[in-house]
Amino acid sequence: xxxxxxxQWVINILFVLISGLCLVPFLLxxxxxxxxxxxxxxxxxxxxxxxxxxxxxxxxxRDSMMIVHAYGISILVTVAGTLVSLIVISLLAYPISxxxxxxxxILSFFVFFTMLFNGGLVxxxxxxxxxxxxxxxxxxxxxxxxxxxxxxxxxxxxxxxISVPTPVIESAYMDGAGEFRIFYQIVLPLSLPVLATVGLFxxxxxxxxxxxxxxxxxxxxLYSIQNLLNxxxxxxxxxxxxxxxxxxxxxxxxxxxxxxxxxxxxxxxIPILVAYPFFQKYFVKGLTVGAVKG
Numbered sequence: 001x002x003x004x005x006x007x008q009w010v011i012n013i014l015f016v017l018i019s020g021l022c023l024v025p026f027l028l029x030x031x032x033x034x035x036x037x038x039x040x041x042x043x044x045x046x047x048x049x050x051x052x053x054x055x056x057x058x059x060x061x062r063d064s065m066m067i068v069h070a071y072g073i074s075i076l077v078t079v080a081g082t083l084v085s086l087i088v089i090s091l092l093a094y095p096i097s098x099x100x101x102x103x104x105x106i107l108s109f110f111v112f113f114t115m116l117f118n119g120g121l122v123x124x125x126x127x128x129x130x131x132x133x134x135x136x137x138x139x140x141x142x143x144x145x146x147x148x149x150x151x152x153x154x155x156x157x158x159x160x161x162i163s164v165p166t167p168v169i170e171s172a173y174m175d176g177a178g179e180f181r182i183f184y185q186i187v188l189p190l191s192l193p194v195l196a197t198v199g200l201f202x203x204x205x206x207x208x209x210x211x212x213x214x215x216x217x218x219x220x221x222l223y224s225i226q227n228l229l230n231x232x233x234x235x236x237x238x239x240x241x242x243x244x245x246x247x248x249x250x251x252x253x254x255x256x257x258x259x260x261x262x263x264x265x266x267x268x269x270i271p272i273l274v275a276y277p278f279f280q281k282y283f284v285k286g287l288t289v290g291a292v293k294g
Contacts, residue, residue: 026269033057033262040258056259060232060267069221070228073141075271077224078206081142085149085202086195093153094183097160108157115150125215140216141224146205152198159194160187200276207272229264236260 028047032040036051043050061067095101096108118124128144129135164187172182188195213227223231236257 029262029269030266033259033266035259037256037259053256053259056256056263059256059260060229060263066228067225070223070225073138073222074207074224074226077138077141078203081146081206082199082202084142085147085152086199088148089152089156089198090188090191090195091183092148093156094160094187096153097157097164111150111153115154121215128216135216136219136222138222141209141212141222142206144212144216146202146209146212149202149205152201156191156194156198159191163194164190203275204272208268226268229268233261233264 024047028045031047031049032045033056034052034054035046035049036053037055039049039051039053092107092111096104096111098104101107119127124144128140132139132143134140134143168186168190169182172186177185208226210224210226210230213222213224214230217223217227236255
């Protein structure tokens with residue numbers, strides 16, 4: 001008993017140390033964002049700010065309404081995109097998980113095929129802008145490349161096959177339930193782990209996505225927080241590289257560019273850190289089931 005207790009303590013201490021090491025990069029990131037620019041240039045990055053300064057955040061929040069609006073766009077796109085993608089993915093994964101589904105193997109092949117090949121950026125851009133005409137719309141941040149992920153379809157299909165008992169579905173048929181009622185009232189409630197896992201992945205993808213905004217959005221009113229912060233960073237670099245007279249050079253030197261980079265990363269990651277604990281209890285179980293059989 002004493003040996004087991006000692007081993008348990010060693011394991012607990014080891015995991016605490018590993019968890020602490022995982023926090024170090026974020027602490028360094030946050031510390032650098034509140035460190036004076038000249039101090040970073042002279043002494044480099046450190047976990048404890050040598051000279052405290054919130055100038056980076058003051059610079060970013062000069063137009064606070066613009067930041068708030070961009071956060072609103074990101075939250076809307078993330079929530080709507082995650083919900084719609086879960087609906088679409090589950091509606092495709094469930095039929096191909098059923099052994100009595102006609103054309104099941106053909107549909108599964110098409111899903112798997114998209115994991116290996118795609119049409120490329122130019123054809124994709126032309127389809128979304130000229131055929132679907134979603135450029136400079138909120139759908140441009142939801143649909144392209146994010147709405148339906150083949151890997152998540154395979155993951156959810158595997159969960160449905162393993163974790164949803166066939167006798168339960170058959171008994172529901174005998175009681176007169178239709179396909180949609182079985183799906184919404186029986187299959188989905190039994191599939192919360194995989195839904196939470198895929199939902200977390202989709203939430204992270206939507207929140208961190210900046211590429212779709214870069215390609216399809218030119219209207220500043222539709223900038224997500226990632227696109228807005230990326231645009232601010234590019235503007236700072238452009239102004240610094242193209243400053244000509246001494247006044248412009250002095251103004252550019254006053255911009256805390258290193259601190260702004262770190263502050264941008266902090267502002268982007270905090271919402272995900274807040275959302276993660278709500279998914280955590282389902283996360284490990286969903287991944288474990290998905291790893292059993294592909």
